[in-house]
Amino acid sequence: MKEIVYDKTRKIIHIDMDAFFAAVEQRDFPELRGKPVVIGGKPNSRGVVSTCSYEARKYGIHSAMPSAFAYRLCPSAIFVRPRFEAYKQASEEVMKIFYEYTDKVEQVSIDEAYLDVTENKFNMKSASIIAEEIRKKIKERTGLTASAGVSYNKFLAKIGSEMNKPDGLTIIRPRDAKDVLENLPIRKFHGIGKKTEEKMKAINVFFGRDLKKISMNEMIERFGKVGYFYYNIVRGKDERIVGKSGKRHSIASESTFAEDIDDVDYMLRYLRRIATKLGDNIQKRKLIAKTVSIKIKYGDFKQITRSYTSPFPINSEKDIYDISKKLLINSLEKDRKIRLLGISISNIINKEKEVYQLILPFYEEWNPYKNMLEETYFIDN
Numbered sequence: 001m002k003e004i005v006y007d008k009t010r011k012i013i014h015i016d017m018d019a020f021f022a023a024v025e026q027r028d029f030p031e032l033r034g035k036p037v038v039i040g041g042k043p044n045s046r047g048v049v050s051t052c053s054y055e056a057r058k059y060g061i062h063s064a065m066p067s068a069f070a071y072r073l074c075p076s077a078i079f080v081r082p083r084f085e086a087y088k089q090a091s092e093e094v095m096k097i098f099y100e101y102t103d104k105v106e107q108v109s110i111d112e113a114y115l116d117v118t119e120n121k122f123n124m125k126s127a128s129i130i131a132e133e134i135r136k137k138i139k140e141r142t143g144l145t146a147s148a149g150v151s152y153n154k155f156l157a158k159i160g161s162e163m164n165k166p167d168g169l170t171i172i173r174p175r176d177a178k179d180v181l182e183n184l185p186i187r188k189f190h191g192i193g194k195k196t197e198e199k200m201k202a203i204n205v206f207f208g209r210d211l212k213k214i215s216m217n218e219m220i221e222r223f224g225k226v227g228y229f230y231y232n233i234v235r236g237k238d239e240r241i242v243g244k245s246g247k248r249h250s251i252a253s254e255s256t257f258a259e260d261i262d263d264v265d266y267m268l269r270y271l272r273r274i275a276t277k278l279g280d281n282i283q284k285r286k287l288i289a290k291t292v293s294i295k296i297k298y299g300d301f302k303q304i305t306r307s308y309t310s311p312f313p314i315n316s317e318k319d320i321y322d323i324s325k326k327l328l329i330n331s332l333e334k335d336r337k338i339r340l341l342g343i344s345i346s347n348i349i350n351k352e353k354e355v356y357q358l359i360l361p362f363y364e365e366w367n368p369y370k371n372m373l374e375e376t377y378f379i380d381n
């Protein structure tokens with residue numbers, strides 16, 4: 001296997017808004033400030049928590065938790081329906097600030113982005129000063145706080161932004177990287193999901209330093225292709241570039257049903273409904289997708305996602321429906337009811353700007369996060 005020759009001179013910043021949706025609500029409604037606020041489904045519904053304020057996190061509430069559980073943990077929490085328009089507007093203001101410094105901005109989700117400021121519009125030498133300026137501008141212009149990580153690659157920058165949340169800045173210099181990574185608990189390795197974490201713990205891998213003891217061959221044997229990624233990141237090697245600007249990673253739509261269902265016709269009718277919605281959405285934006293995924297959550301909360309990447313561009317509701325139908329039929333287990341169903345389309349490109357990409361042979365960009373639950377932008381909630 002080819003060893004990656006890596007560069008420690010890049011200056012990468014990862015910026016992540018703090019409890020974004022909840023922070024916007026607390027900004028706009030002063031009566032919510034200082035209180036446990038939960039954005040998402042109502043406590044008496046079967047919906048889930050989308051984001052919650054730091055005050056709510058103290059009670060153990062976190063995203064993706066059923067709202068009913070959240071209510072049990074903290075009956076005094078204030079449950080708020082999401083206002084996506086307000087979040088989108090705040091997000092746009094934040095993204096604009098990034099472009100004042102560089103065009104190498106990769107928006108990962110509505111409240112998170114990587115910036116490559118190795119070269120920047122002000123010829124500033126210090127990425128930390130840029131990160132501080134950006135955080136200050138975000139505060140001034142939106143009234144919201146963000147956390148930032150600064151390092152020489154994306155992985156470390158991301159680890160950094162999580163280390164001093166909220167309203168924090170972490171700089172991981174090349175000389176600090178080894179220590180930080182060796183002492184990092186496995187679950188904090190972005191890209192290592194719950195399942196892999198369990199697998200690693202079973203072979204006594206709890207921290208980066210344990211992971212480092214595993215040879216490249218063993219890593220690949222145990223974890224497949226992604227093992228190569230783990231082998232490198234634990235050594236501070238991550239050559240992924242900060243991608244093109246404005247790329248939406250995915251558009252998703254999902255719902256938790258009022259009760260668990262096993263009626264396949266009902267599921268298909270629902271799939272058709274959201275496939276139409278998603279198809280309309282990307283057609284309006286002149287986008288094309290390559291991947292369709294479905295998400296199924298069973299009555300016992302076990303969740304699976306199944307994806308199909310097409311060699312042909314996907315942009316019609318019919319394609320989206322046909323693929324998701326096939327994925328659903330192949331994944332359904334007999335006598336097992338489901339509580340949630342959703343479709344997500346990803347690998348999205350702009351039809352007008354990137355037509356040439358469609359003519360070139362498709363290559364599957366290796367994405368270490370493919371098997372993770374993607375961050376989705378809900379349009380059906």
Ligand SMILES: [Mg+2]
Pocket residue numbers: 016017018019020111112
């Ligand atoms: Mg965030």
